[in-house]
Amino acid sequence: MQAISNHKVVVLKEKGVTLPKGFNAGGMNCGIKKGKLDLGYIVSEVPATAAGVYTTNIFQAAPLVVTQESIAKEHKIQAVLVNSGNANACTGEQGLKDASTMQKAFANELGIPEHLVAVTATGVIGELLPMEKINPGIGQILQAENEAEENFIQAILTTDTAVKHIAVQTQIDGKTVSIGGAAKGSGMIHPNMATMLGFITTDANIAHEDLLFALKEVTNQTFNMITVDGDTSTNDMVLVMANGLAENNLLTKDHPDWDGFVTGLKIVSEELAKKIARDGEGATKLIEVTVEGAQNQKDASIVGKSIISSSLVKTAIFGTDANWGRIVTAIGYSGVQIQPNAIKVAIGPYQVFENGLPCPFDEAEVKNYLEQETIKIFVELNLGNHSATAWGCDLTYDYVKINGSYRT
Amino acid sequence: MQAISNHKVVVLKEKGVTLPKGFNAGGMNCGIKKGKLDLGYIVSEVPATAAGVYTTNIFQAAPLVVTQESIAKEHKIQAVLVNSGNANACTGEQGLKDASTMQKAFANELGIPEHLVAVTATGVIGELLPMEKINPGIGQILQAENEAEENFIQAILTTDTAVKHIAVQTQIDGKTVSIGGAAKGSGMIHPNMATMLGFITTDANIAHEDLLFALKEVTNQTFNMITVDGDTSTNDMVLVMANGLAENNLLTKDHPDWDGFVTGLKIVSEELAKKIARDGEGATKLIEVTVEGAQNQKDASIVGKSIISSSLVKTAIFGTDANWGRIVTAIGYSGVQIQPNAIKVAIGPYQVFENGLPCPFDEAEVKNYLEQETIKIFVELNLGNHSATAWGCDLTYDYVKINGSYRT
Numbered sequence: 001m002q003a004i005s006n007h008k009v010v011v012l013k014e015k016g017v018t019l020p021k022g023f024n025a026g027g028m029n030c031g032i033k034k035g036k037l038d039l040g041y042i043v044s045e046v047p048a049t050a051a052g053v054y055t056t057n058i059f060q061a062a063p064l065v066v067t068q069e070s071i072a073k074e075h076k077i078q079a080v081l082v083n084s085g086n087a088n089a090c091t092g093e094q095g096l097k098d099a100s101t102m103q104k105a106f107a108n109e110l111g112i113p114e115h116l117v118a119v120t121a122t123g124v125i126g127e128l129l130p131m132e133k134i135n136p137g138i139g140q141i142l143q144a145e146n147e148a149e150e151n152f153i154q155a156i157l158t159t160d161t162a163v164k165h166i167a168v169q170t171q172i173d174g175k176t177v178s179i180g181g182a183a184k185g186s187g188m189i190h191p192n193m194a195t196m197l198g199f200i201t202t203d204a205n206i207a208h209e210d211l212l213f214a215l216k217e218v219t220n221q222t223f224n225m226i227t228v229d230g231d232t233s234t235n236d237m238v239l240v241m242a243n244g245l246a247e248n249n250l251l252t253k254d255h256p257d258w259d260g261f262v263t264g265l266k267i268v269s270e271e272l273a274k275k276i277a278r279d280g281e282g283a284t285k286l287i288e289v290t291v292e293g294a295q296n297q298k299d300a301s302i303v304g305k306s307i308i309s310s311s312l313v314k315t316a317i318f319g320t321d322a323n324w325g326r327i328v329t330a331i332g333y334s335g336v337q338i339q340p341n342a343i344k345v346a347i348g349p350y351q352v353f354e355n356g357l358p359c360p361f362d363e364a365e366v367k368n369y370l371e372q373e374t375i376k377i378f379v380e381l382n383l384g385n386h387s388a389t390a391w392g393c394d395l396t397y398d399y400v401k402i403n404g405s406y407r408t
Numbered sequence: 409m410q411a412i413s414n415h416k417v418v419v420l421k422e423k424g425v426t427l428p429k430g431f432n433a434g435g436m437n438c439g440i441k442k443g444k445l446d447l448g449y450i451v452s453e454v455p456a457t458a459a460g461v462y463t464t465n466i467f468q469a470a471p472l473v474v475t476q477e478s479i480a481k482e483h484k485i486q487a488v489l490v491n492s493g494n495a496n497a498c499t500g501e502q503g504l505k506d507a508s509t510m511q512k513a514f515a516n517e518l519g520i521p522e523h524l525v526a527v528t529a530t531g532v533i534g535e536l537l538p539m540e541k542i543n544p545g546i547g548q549i550l551q552a553e554n555e556a557e558e559n560f561i562q563a564i565l566t567t568d569t570a571v572k573h574i575a576v577q578t579q580i581d582g583k584t585v586s587i588g589g590a591a592k593g594s595g596m597i598h599p600n601m602a603t604m605l606g607f608i609t610t611d612a613n614i615a616h617e618d619l620l621f622a623l624k625e626v627t628n629q630t631f632n633m634i635t636v637d638g639d640t641s642t643n644d645m646v647l648v649m650a651n652g653l654a655e656n657n658l659l660t661k662d663h664p665d666w667d668g669f670v671t672g673l674k675i676v677s678e679e680l681a682k683k684i685a686r687d688g689e690g691a692t693k694l695i696e697v698t699v700e701g702a703q704n705q706k707d708a709s710i711v712g713k714s715i716i717s718s719s720l721v722k723t724a725i726f727g728t729d730a731n732w733g734r735i736v737t738a739i740g741y742s743g744v745q746i747q748p749n750a751i752k753v754a755i756g757p758y759q760v761f762e763n764g765l766p767c768p769f770d771e772a773e774v775k776n777y778l779e780q781e782t783i784k785i786f787v788e789l790n791l792g793n794h795s796a797t798a799w800g801c802d803l804t805y806d807y808v809k810i811n812g813s814y815r816t
Contacts, residue, residue, distance in 0.1 A: 056741065057737060057740040057741045058739075058740040058741075058745075058746060058748055059736055059737060059739075059740035059748050087733075089733070090733060090736055090761070090764065090765065090766065091765070092763070092764045092765040124733065125733025125734070125736070125737065126732065126733040126736070126761075126765075126766040127766075234737055234740060311719070311803075311807075311811070312811055315807070315808050315811035315812045316811065316812070318808065318812045319811070319812025319813045321812065321813060324534065325495075325497070325498060325532065325533025325534040326533070328467055328498055328533070328534070329465060329467060329533065329642055331466075331467075332465040332466040332467035332642060333464065333465045333466075337466075338466060340466055340467050353498070353534075355500070356498065356500045357498065357499070357500040357534075358498065358534040358535075395719075395808060395811075396808060397805050397808050397809075399719075399723070399808075400723050400726065400803060400804060400805050400807070400808060401805075403719070403720055403723035403724065403727070403803075404723045404724070404726045404727025404729065405727045405729060
């Protein structure tokens with residue numbers, strides 16, 4: 001996290017997407033999954049300026065195609081409908097039709113134009129949506145008993161073991177502006193834009209281009225800096241809705257409170273990203289790798305992601321083994337031009353590698369450090385002044401168990 | 409494997425590096441490891457033309473530095489000395505000195521110039537070699553009781569569960585030319601040029617440039633097309649020694665029997681590479697991915713390696729789950745420009761994806777196929793006529809077990 005500038009941003013860990021003014025959310029079980037919520041929504045009282053970032057996987061899922069086309073019309077949405085348990089990916093023409101059908105049906109329930117509804121999905125790839133369950137679900141989802149943010153954050157989960165939400169508040173033009181977020185993601189996580197779904201709401205008054213600019217900048221430093229298994233999903237998406245109900249003057253990059261908004265957006269995104277990494281399939285630990293002293297931002301990111309993606313580093317940390325040689329190896333094959341003798345590596349407070357050589361350290365102490373739930377690795381490249389932080393998780397028996405039998 | 413041209417190449421699965429004329433090999437336990445052989449050698453009766461390919465990891469281990477410098481002098485070596493249990497990597501100046509000391513000591517024992525001895529190592533990174541054990545070992549290793557190819561192929565192993573060797577014979581100028589190979593490798597395997605060590609001997613008479621050309625071409629299609637865990641080691645090396653004792657006319661690219669030699673070299677390299685992939689840490693299955701219809705060779709390789717590197721594909725195959733969606737996802741994020749609707753994917757004889765949609769298949773039949781020890785995946789991109797094959801292994805509980813506790 002960069003310094004928070006002069007803007008006071010208050011973090012509200014227990015809050016989420018319904019903290020900003022004018023947003024409601026809910027969820028229900030429509031029968032895609034057994035006994036778990038599988039259909040969720042967010043609705044704004046008024047149309048909200050929208051910006052999204054989407055997976056770079058060529059096999060982009062049907063709902064993402066539909067959502068992108070809709071947002072392109074006037075860069076606004078008023079509602080999001082999400083199903084879990086079925087990704088509606090690799091489902092051809094029928095998949096596109098089903099995504100459109102969901103969009104239309106929910107727009108009808110709300111009495112708004114269909115292009116103001118974003119649809120998205122997460123779950124198994126290559127199976128058609130069970131529309132005979134989803135259609136009746138959409139007809140009932142707005143009933144009062146389904147309305148609760150807790151239902152929404154539950155309804156978007158797949159193999160996740162925990163809900164993921166946060167909110168912040170800052171002042172813009174003397175008005176309190178809230179930013180709330182919810183996310184899911186546990187496997188097939190290597191976002192370039194992972195299945196990772198992120199939903200961020202805000203009552204800020206901001207134009208589309210500026211919202212998209214802020215989202216892209218923040219996503220590259222947060223959601224795109226996590227990995228669970230190196231697999232980039234077909235369904236990744238982060239969507240921000242800004243409904244303007246905070247009534248600040250239109251927020252632009254020149255606005256004196258711009259930094260406060262971006263900082264708030266970054267805190268929300270980083271917290272959601274870290275929650276996804278910590279809840280990686282089978283994971284017992286969050287790993288945070290900070291790379292400093294790079295010649296440029298890209299190099300710092302590549303080195304960080306190379307370490308966080310290494311199966312050998314991930315298993316060593318699961319085994320509480322201070323195997324720094326695997327960290328150094330991952331730096332060495334990252335493709336970034338570095339100077340082997342200039343590098344320093346630390347595991348938590350323990351320096352383990354310097355001047356091309358291992359540092360003496362107390363194995364028992366470092367092993368004790370590695371028993372913690374958050375493991376920090378620091379790399380100093382000593383080549384410049386750029387830095388990046390990446391997040392991931394350990395690789396465990398349970399990852400193999402979960403993924404050896406996910407579908408059948 | 410490509411067609412074998414008109415050149416008859418006879419495969420001798422039980423033979424290895426001592427089949428070619430004039431090569432001896434041996435191994436012993438010098439005390440680096442407990443109760444297992446850890447020091448091995450190959451010696452040629454006469455200096456042999458040498459060519460090597462080495463890891464692209466920036467942290468290249470000390471013995472590789474010493475070996476490359478030595479081979480550069482006259483492109484010849486007469487002997488190779490290998491230790492396992494300690495990689496002599498990230499060991500700074502002392503590591504380089506130790507590698508040189510090993511080289512000199514073995515050259516003394518043999519009564520040959522030191523630059524004719526190649527040294528290499530595999531094992532833990534970042535610990536200094538126990539020279540107090542290795543030096544006496546070098547003094548004893550040439551004793552008759554240590555001489556046996558079986559000792560050599562054992563002495564180079566680390567977490568490997570099986571020895572890896574093969575030999576072939578072909579005719580050049582009416583002379584029988586033999587090519588023998590031995591390799592080790594089980595973890596930290598993602599060669600660009602893994603720890604993977606390959607040793608190939610031949611009695612062919614061939615010039616250095618042509619030997620290196622053939623080695624590079626063959627390595628790119630074999631050793632560089634395997635992955636176990638995506639981690640490229642600091643110690644990877646494949647070394648070929650050609651001592652000329654078959655007495656064929658000097659082999660060049662224009663020689664009518666060139667193809668036979670290269671085919672033989674490829675069979676040896678491919679077999680060793682596949683043995684490494686099958687013996688990947690914790691692996692129960694060899695996975696072979698063949699990509700056809702690519703616009704160029706590089707695209708075919710990238711797609712093949714993307715699939716073979718996917719933790720989700722690897723765990724699905726461990727779990728005998730026909731989860732083709734993960735294969736398609738890995739194609740989609742490979743970075744290669746493909747046409748989603750043009751692609752076909754098959755698991756063994758079962759077509760699972762075509763025209764952008766899943767094909768109907770009998771789950772029980774495919775699950776039964778996935779119970780086998782060798783799993784073949786076929787991808788047709790339908791964009792051109794280039795192809796590539798990549799090899800890997802499943803990701804299992806035992807991979808996590810082995811790597812959660814390798815060092816301590």
